[in-house]
Amino acid sequence: MKKQKYILENCNSFELAHIFECGQCFRWNKQIDGSYTGVIKQGVINVKKQNQKIIFTGMCEDNLKDIVTDYFDLNRDYEKIKMQLSKVDENVNLSIKYGNGIRILNQDLWETIISFIISANNNIPRIKGIIERLSKNFGKEIIWNNEKYYTFPTPEELKNVTIQEYRKLGLGFRDVRLYETTHVVLDKKIDLENLQKEKDTILVREELLKLSGVGPKVADCILLFSTLKRFEVFPIDVWVRRVINDLYIKNPDETKVNKKQIEKIAQEKFGNLAGLAQQYLFYWRREEGA
DNA sequence: CTGCAGGGGTAAA
DNA sequence: TTTACCCCTGCA
Numbered sequence: 587m588k589k590q591k592y593i594l595e596n597c598n599s600f601e602l603a604h605i606f607e608c609g610q611c612f613r614w615n616k617q618i619d620g621s622y623t624g625v626i627k628q629g630v631i632n633v634k635k636q637n638q639k640i641i642f643t644g645m646c647e648d649n650l651k652d653i654v655t656d657y658f659d660l661n662r663d664y665e666k667i668k669m670q671l672s673k674v675d676e677n678v679n680l681s682i683k684y685g686n687g688i689r690i691l692n693q694d695l696w697e698t699i700i701s702f703i704i705s706a707n708n709n710i711p712r713i714k715g716i717i718e719r720l721s722k723n724f725g726k727e728i729i730w731n732n733e734k735y736y737t738f739p740t741p742e743e744l745k746n747v748t749i750q751e752y753r754k755l756g757l758g759f760r761d762v763r764l765y766e767t768t769h770v771v772l773d774k775k776i777d778l779e780n781l782q783k784e785k786d787t788i789l790v791r792e793e794l795l796k797l798s799g800v801g802p803k804v805a806d807c808i809l810l811f812s813t814l815k816r817f818e819v820f821p822i823d824v825w826v827r828r829v830i831n832d833l834y835i836k837n838p839d840e841t842k843v844n845k846k847q848i849e850k851i852a853q854e855k856f857g858n859l860a861g862l863a864q865q866y867l868f869y870w871r872r873e874e875g876a
Numbered sequence: 877c878t879g880c881a882g883g884g885g886t887a888a889a
Numbered sequence: 890t891t892t893a894c895c896c897c898t899g900c901a
Binding site: 609702703705706707708709710712713759760763798799800801802803804807821823824825826868872 | 882883884885886887
């Protein structure tokens with residue numbers, strides 16, 4: 587573990603709030619100076635934006651530049667993607683202007699699976715709290731700048747944790763799901779490394795859906811926000827339903843809007859960039875509060 | 877102060 | 890296709 591620093595200059599499409607508050611991650615916390623600190627794999631990293639420069643500092647084992655280049659998806663041309671998507675219509679264009687600095691993170695597959703199982707029928711402050719307690723109890727401690735941080739627990743580190751212990755950490759009815767999924771992964775009934783190599787998105791999705799606590803929405807979030815990185819999926823939650831209904835369907839009762847209908851619209855309008863369009867629309871609608 | 881709906885869904889009926 | 894589910898927060 588060593589202290590490292592990396593400065594990225596001339597980076598378009600990189601706004602801290604857009605990246606960390608758009609609902610894709612749960613382990614980044616805003617600091618007093620406006621920067622964000624989070625745990626990636628076995629390291630702690632702080633990201634700060636200053637005069638158009640992105641400053642990464644951290645305590646980690648591997649090369650910091652390599653870690654953040656991968657994690658923040660820095661080799662992808664978001665300007666080009668935004669250009670394409672903004673042509674769809676004026677509403678999408680507005681949403682892109684609003685969340686112009688969004689990047690989709692390459693988060694660890696295991697961590698993303700567990701995080702989104704916890705996210706089911708839950709709210710962000712509580713999700714963050716649960717993940718923090720899980721890490722504190724079962725992850726490894728890292729000390730950086732006199733503060734304690736904890737890595738996200740591996741399947742092995744959760745091996746002997748009981749359902750009752752999960753319940754005590756406030757997981758609620760998700761306790762059984764976390765227990766079952768952990769053991770399915772430990773027993774290699776579903777092999778995450780193989781899943782990572784599989785090209786066919788449909789097949790990967792089917793495998794994810796076999797996990798306890800993973801339904802259609804959670805599966806799509808895992809596909810989009812982890813290293814699986816599938817931009818063609820379109821996770822549908824209440825906010826996405828709301829914004830798609832308001833813009834394109836206009837059903838007076840949004841709870842009656844059919845999922846198939848939303849999927850069709852997403853496919854037709856956004857194609858293989860649906861996932862990213864989802865993020866812009868979601869962030870726009872949710873932050874605007876309208 | 878108490879009661880209750882609802883939250884970035886899933887699984888079981 | 891409908892309903893219960895754990896826990897927390899906001900609001901009537």
